[in-house]
Amino acid sequence: MxxxxxxxxxxxxxxxxxxxxVFIRRYIDAHGFRWLVYLVAASGFLTDSYNLFATNAILPSLAFVYWPDEMDGWRESLINCMTLGGSLIGQLLFGFLADKYGRTRLYGIELVIVGFTTIALAASSTGFGNSIAVLPWIVSMRFLMGVGIGAEASYPLSASICTEWASTKARARMMVAVFLMQPVGQLISQLVAYGVLLGYNNSYDLRSCKSPSEGECGRVVDIIWRWVAAVGAIPALVAIIFRFQIQDPGLYDLDVKDDGTRAVQNTMMLYRxxxxxxxxxxxxxxxxxxxxxxxxxxxxxxxxxxxxxxxxxxESELPEQFSWDDISDYFLKQGNWRSLAGTSMCWFLLDIAFYGLGMGNPSTLAKLWTYYQAGEPLGDVPSWNPNAARPHASIFDALRDNAVQNLITVCIGSVSGCVLLLMIIDYVPRKQFLMYSCLWLAALFFITGGSFFAVFHNDLHAVSIVLVALCHFSFNLGPNTLTFLIPAEIFPTRYRATCHGIAAAAGKLGSVIVQASLPTWRVDGVSVSNPNSSGLGWVFILYGFVMGIAAVFAWAWIPSLQHPRGADGSGTRGSLKLPSKTLETLGEGLIKSREEGEILGMRARLRIRFARRSGEIREVHG
Structure with a gap:
């Protein structure tokens, strides 16, 4: 720099x-939305989102080329689970390393991992005479890619850099704008897949391709998925270039490395x-x-x-980072384990529903979009064809339907929800909005599950499509975005990336569990994966209970992040905005929250509720 x-x-x-x-805080807060910081964090986030969600765009092609006659989808589930499992490890590892050694020192390493594994995946081969087992190679590259995705889109590095360099007023908007890159990356991956498919179909007639051994079908489809995968390396290169434009945030250098001179200089240099x-x-x-x-x-x-x-x-000495005395004091004695447990449980439960809904999984979408007559006999179809009602479909049909259904059902709603939250984030209380959006999703899942039983076997199945699209809209309007944002704000600088990584890893643990179990999940012998059964309706109902439990943890264990309206000293008491608390105030933890009259903890909240109903007390904060 x-x-x-x-x-x-x-x-x-x-x-x-x-x-x-004080100097650093007031220097940063004198500015608004800092585009350089945003581009650094957002470019990395876009890279990882594209590569994560491109999985569903390329899985049918992989199955068509390498295991075309297999009827089950265990290979696809294995690839997804290994990617998410690698992400979990990356979140924990890089979250700790980012706190220990610095934000930007590691920022770029994970992008190199993602870029390298993206190219290695696109170059996968069976070798001469099938001398290479392609599935282990693909799984290995997706696992390592997951580690890189976990370090970046998982958020400890992007979240910490964006939060610590953002002004207090612009912090929430910058964080939501960074998270917007997740649905945008998902959208781009499907558009790229659709565009590449149409481009090659203009030169090769893929509409008749039902086997890789027919003409050039196998070769062309093999090229298609490689293009889709390789494009993910482009935003990684851009993100690496942006990474060299900033240094560690001043708050980190000051409160972790105890280098006040460098902290002030980095702050002044960032704003030129x-x-x-x-x-x-x-x-x-x-x-x-x-x-x-x-x-x-x-x-x-x-x-x-x-x-x-x-x-x-x-002047007091800084706490010794990661020492048992400091950890036990901050998390155990002061009770801040509740904030970590609250954010982790909310993210864990959220990802059970979010990833359980399939991340736009081809088979789930096909089941929603296809009209099945009750008792209609369905043919056995290979795993590359997710629609059992069309046993004679070509690979073109499978890839086209997957892209179109994903764009309409998942991507449009996800982007729209995030954009709407970006517009209203400064006007809503984030803690309460997380809680109520979880409750709203719980009710929406109950409605979706109940309606699914009624419309599954008739021509009203479009109702389920609309409701699932609304679920994706609601995810990004509320808990999917807020579970990313809140852990980056409420922990002290010395543990911010670690705690964010733990909370994100808890989410990925939920996603791995549900991805591994969903294909065989059954209720009274009714299979979720059976396209001729209504088992998916029970899954929606289950997710309703999951989101209801998430709302309880948000209510009990997550502190408020904002002041009352007009309490920011601006003199604009008529403003509808809820001013955010500074990171320094939030980093003081539950002691500061209690000083401000907030009640946190399951038993304490319930005790206050009962006392309030009985008339013993009249007002409760938080």
Whole structure:
């Protein structure tokens, strides 16, 4: 980011860590939405989203080329589970490393992993005379890719960098805008798959391809999935280029590495010495700071020597990161394990429903979109053809239907939900919105499951398509986005990436469990995977209970992240916006929340509720 000689001089009166922290916070908060930070985080997030969700676009092609006669889909489930399992490991590993060694020191390593494994996957081969077992190679590359995806889209690195470099007012919007890249990446993967399919169909007639041994069918389809997979390396390259544009956030250098000089310099350099009017009270802890800029000298009134000595004597040592004493004090004695458990359980339960819905799984979508007559005999179909009602479909039909159904049912709703949340995020209480959106999804799943039994065997099956699309819209309007956002805000800087990684890994654990079990899940002998049964309706109902439980954890164990309206000192009491608390305030944990009158914990919340109903108390905060 520049040589040492080009680094700015920090104000002379910044002598203590607290003064530097105030300077950094007010310097950052003097700006709004920082596009450079956003592009750094969003480009990496887009890379991983594309590569994660491209799986469903290429699975039918892989099955058609390499195991065309297999009737079950265990290979596809194995590929998905290994990708998600690798992501889980990446979240835990890189979350810890990002806190221990720095945000940007690791940012780029995971992108290299994703880029390398993307190219290696696209270059998969059976060798000469089938000398290479292609499935283990594909599974291995998807697992390693998952590790890279877990480090980036999982969020410890993108989330921490974006959160710590964002101004308090713009933080929530920047985080939602970064998460928007998940449904956008999913959308792009399906558009690329559809475009490549149509392009090759113009040169080769794929409509008659029902076996890879027919003419050039196998060769052409093999090219199609490689193109779709290889495109994922392009955003990875762009993200790596962006990565070199920033340094570790000032809060990290200050509160973890205890390098206040570098922390202030990195902050000033990120904003390119822009002219900032920052007013701080002239007290012993917060020296007067005037205009800061490339051409403006920073010459606030200097405190006397006695005051400087007093500040050095009063400055406390930083907690020893990852020491048992600090971990036991912050998480156990202060009770902040509840915040970690709350975010982890919400993410775990969410991903059971989100990934259980299939991430746009071809067989699930085919079941929703196809009209089955009750008792209609269905033919045995290979795993590359997800629609048992069309046993004579070609690979073109399978790939086209998969892309179109995914775009309509999943992608449009997911992008729309995230865009709407981006517009309203500053006007809703995030904790309560997470809780109520989980309850809304629970009710929506009950309705979807109940209606599925009624419309599955008649021409009203479009009702289920609309309801599932609404589920995807609601996921990204609420819990899918908020479970990414909240863990990046409520933990102290020294544990932010680790805790975010743990919460995200809990989500991936839920996704692995449901992906591994869903193909064989049964209720009273009714198979979910049987296309002629209504077992999917029971799955929706189950997810309704799951989301209801998630709402309970959000209610009990997640603290509030915002002040009341008009409480940000701006004087705009008529504003509908709910001002966010600073990261420094949220990092103080439950002690600070309790000081502000918030009640947290299952038993405490229930006890207060009962007391309130009995009339013993009248007001409850939080």
């Amino acid at each position: 520049g040589s040492t000689a080009s680094r700015p001089q920090i104000p002379d009166n910044l002598t203590t860590r607290d003064q530097k922290r 010495y822009r002219r900032v009017s920052t007013v701080v009270s002239n007290s012993a802890d917060e020296p007067q700071m005037e205009e800061l800029g490339r051409d403006a000298s920073v010459n606030p009134p200097q405190p006397n020597g006695a005051a400087i000595q007093h500040r050095h004597e009063q």
